[in-house]
Amino acid sequence: MTSDIENLTEKTVNLSTDPIxxxxxxxxxxxxxxxxxxKMGFDERMLLRLTAKAERSLANSQSLMFHDGSFYIIGNHHYIDLTVDNGNDQRERKAKRNYKNPNDExxxxKYIWGVGVFENFLFFCDDPFFMEEVNYTGKIKAKNVDLVNCENGLLPKILQKMSNGVEAIKLSPDCNNLSxxxxxxxxxxxQVQNSLYLQISNYDQADxxxxxxxVWxxxxxxxxxxxxxLSTETHKLFNEFSKxxxxxxxxxxxxxxRIRTNNPDRHILLERGLDNVVTVDYHVQFFRLMVISAKMKESEYDDNCKEWISKMSSIYSFREWDNNRVQNVHVNENPENVANDEHVENREPIPEGIEDDDW
Structure with missing residues (x-):
């Protein structure tokens, strides 16, 4: 009995000294x-950053996965549109903001660029001095980069801010200042030389x-x-390259x-996208330039230019839509047998409740 009391007393003492x-x-x-x-989502981190400087610093130090990050700077209006990658192929559009106060935006x-790891990064800006104004000193981590109609002088500044690891870069030059x-x-x-894919749309410089x-x-x-x-309206690029x-x-x-390089193991292959849709006389021409192994055989060439042209243009989608539209027009071969008061007039009857102009 005495030993039991002693054991209980010892346990009580130990409990009183355990940390709380x-x-x-x-x-x-x-x-x-x-x-x-x-483990926090975008909204929770944004709230945490508002609590204290120390918490803001902690929140700024943790990466956040974004499937899409789109940034538009158009005059005094700034738009940010994000899709957060929640894992397990679950994506959620978490923020769409329109800021008229540049300091807030x-x-x-800068916070999103600093913590973000982007699958797709899109940037549109018509301000040539934007990078000086935003004064961002860090790097942007992205796999696929799309710079759309940016002011031409801004393009190198954005690309130099990208971290290593960019795989694909798409550029759309400022059409008003192509020279x-x-x-x-x-x-x-x-960052461009270390990528695997570079695309320039609607650029007409002959060389x-x-x-x-x-460069290769x-x-x-x-x-x-x-x-x-490359997509271009200049038709002489292929011949100029050969010359x-x-x-x-x-x-x-x-x-x-196909041409040789200074490395005997490497060749360069230029392909012109030509098929029954994109012909030699088509107003836009599409080109693909690739570094290939010198051992590559001609039988290994990819003859399906539709696939790689579709990365640059929706021409095939428009053509398929147009063909489907034509195929779906039903003409009555005997219009004289159709009464006008049935509201048909050489077409299928218009469903009730739909005006003729909308058919």
């Missing part, structure tokens, strides 16, 4: 806070293909598979030119 764990956020260690923030944008498109500067940017190919020729370690695609690299040509046809 508090559940208040302010009492949690920083490591645990970081772990919790990593800049603060939010000042900084192609040479863009091609010299490491574009030569310049891209020359000068770089003995150009990656096999690196692809450059410029005449002493390097390995093979040539109506649709392709």
């Amino acid at each position: 764990y508090k559940t208040n956020w302010c009492d949690m260690p920083e490591e645990l806070k970081r772990e919790c923030i990593g 800049f603060e939010l944008m 000042e498109f900084p192609l040479d500067e863009i091609l010299a940017i490491p 574009t293909l030569q310049k891209v190919a020359q 020729i000068n770089n003995n370690n150009s990656k096999i598979g690196f692809t450059f695609q 410029h690299f005449a002493d390097r040509i390995v093979s040539e046809s109506e649709k392709r030119v």
Whole structure:
């Protein structure tokens, strides 16, 4: 009996000396806070950043996955549109904001750029001095980058802010100032050279293909598979390319030119997108330039240009829509047998409740 009392007394003493764990956020260690923030969604992190400077700093240090991040700067109106990747292929559009106060928008944008890991990053801006105004000193982590109708001088500034690891870059030059498109500067940017895909839409400079190919020729370690695609209304690019690299040509046809590089293991293949839709005389021409293995056989070429052209243009979608529209028009071959008061007039009857102009 005495021993039982002694044991109970010892347990009571031990209980009184055990630490009492508090559940208040302010009492949690920083490591645990970081772990919790990593499990928070976008809205929760935004609220946490409003509580204290220390919490703002912690929230700013934790990455957040975005499937899509779109940023539009149009005059004094700034738009941010985000789709958060919640894992397990679950995506949710979490923020769509229109800021008329640049300071508010800049603060939010810099936070998102700093913590975001983007599957798709889209940027539209008509302000050539935007990067100086926003004064963002960090890097932007993105897999696919789409710079749409940006002021031409802004393009290199944005690309230089990208972290290593960008796989695909799409550029749409400012159509009002194509002569000042900084192609040479863009091609010299490491983030561009280390990517796997570069696309320029609606650019009509005649020596574009030569310049891209020359970069690959000068770089003995150009990656096999690196692809450059171009859409243009200039029809002489294919012939100009052949003339410029005449002493390097390995093979040539109506649709392709294959040339040697300075690396005996690498060739460059230029393909012109031609089929029954995109013909030689079509107003827009599509080109694909690729670094390939010197051992690649002609039988391994991809003859389906529709697939790679569709990355740049919706021409095939429009054509299919137009064909379907024509196929779905039903003409009555005996209109004289149809009474006008039935509201048909050589067409299928209009359903009740729909006006004739909407049919």
